[in-house]
Amino acid sequence: AIFEAVTTHFTSNSENKQLDQKLAGHQVLITAGPTREPLDPVRYLTNRSSGKMGYAIAEAAQKMGADVVLVSGPTNLDCPDQISCIRVETAEEMLKAVSAEASKSTIFISAAAVADYRLKEVATKKMKKQGSSLHLELEQNPDILATTSKANPDLFTVGFAAETNDVIEYAMGKLKRKQLNMIVANQVGGGKGFDKDSNQVDILTDGGDHISLPETSKQQLAFDILDVVCQFYSKDQSNKS
């Protein structure tokens, strides 16, 4: 009976399950953090993404046996062990790095909070105060997720939707519009999401599934999300064959 209890303990131990090498043989490409869009050499537009969720997914994927390439915007986080990190600043630089890695990857997880817009003209010198008001002209950044998904139809592509409101509705629209296999939806603002250590997410798939994961640390959530990714990746592969 003691032996049985020990066996049960070990097989139900989540740390143990996580260390199943479910992602062995995979190259997983992950983006994390914000991007910075410069106005001039000292000023820039950015967002509150800390990179914690993307870095946690990168570490978890590596522990699950994957070769991991992490393309990261500016964060305060160190590159995790045994992961290949590429540091970028702007959305344009991130797209270049992602495009170079995507064709070698089987799974792409876009956890970065890429700036939708950049300045139309970036000043080469620090701008001087010019009067009581200032107009900034912005133009759309390239859509890294949609571009990569469309250019690599065999890549299993996972997006994130961080929203302050109508989270599921926006996430569903993004999943379809950007031709993703899966989207991870989470609430931000009001003390949730960005720059926090825990998170609660809903996962939607292109097959119409909706999985609600319980609130937990970003470290544990990373393993939980990757478990769902593995499950639907296999389903996707068997549908294709």
Next chain:
Amino acid sequence: AIFEAVTTHFTSNSENKQLDQKLAGHQVLITAGPTREPLDPVRYLTNRSSGKMGYAIAEAAQKMGADVVLVSGPTNLDCPDQISCIRVETAEEMLKAVSAEASKSTIFISAAAVADYRLKEVATKKMKKQGSSLHLELEQNPDILATTSKANPDLFTVGFAAETNDVIEYAMGKLKRKQLNMIVANQVGGGKGFDKDSNQVDILTDGGDHISLPETSKQQLAFDILDVVCQFYSKDQSNKS
């Protein structure tokens, strides 16, 4: 002879000189870091200031005997020991904190890189992508340095001018326009200044003095700047009496 050498060593030791309690009895008010000006709950406008120079000055002033109040924008730095830290995010919040402390202080050192402009209207929900271009309407932030200097004519006020070009010329203009006692001018961009560990500065005073300090660590530079502040503070006091 050995005794003499030891004495000379100790009296010329800069650490020793710095620990002269030259600022005993002073309340020194210091601002540091960037400000963040929100567009919506997740996006904001900011700049590359790391806060290192302001924090180094705060630590040095405390070691020189001052009571130090540090009003800091968002940085990755911890509040130094025995210093009273007030964390703020926007220029408006920084002005409020500075105004409350200025009348109790004898010296004000404005090392923060305050955003000149803020959004005219801040969205309460995360903005959605709205088309190929976007116009942002900005309005001027309050000028913390000029406001504080004019409201507290007895406060010895020290500004910073971080510029990519024509540094001395801009610094001189700022010194006069904002009625400062002293301005610390330094070059930023091209690998210099912001987010670096060392710096080279020029100090200009309202009496027309120009002191060039050699490039050194921000820690050492903090003591060097405060030595100059002490010297001209005394001159300023004896001119008034």
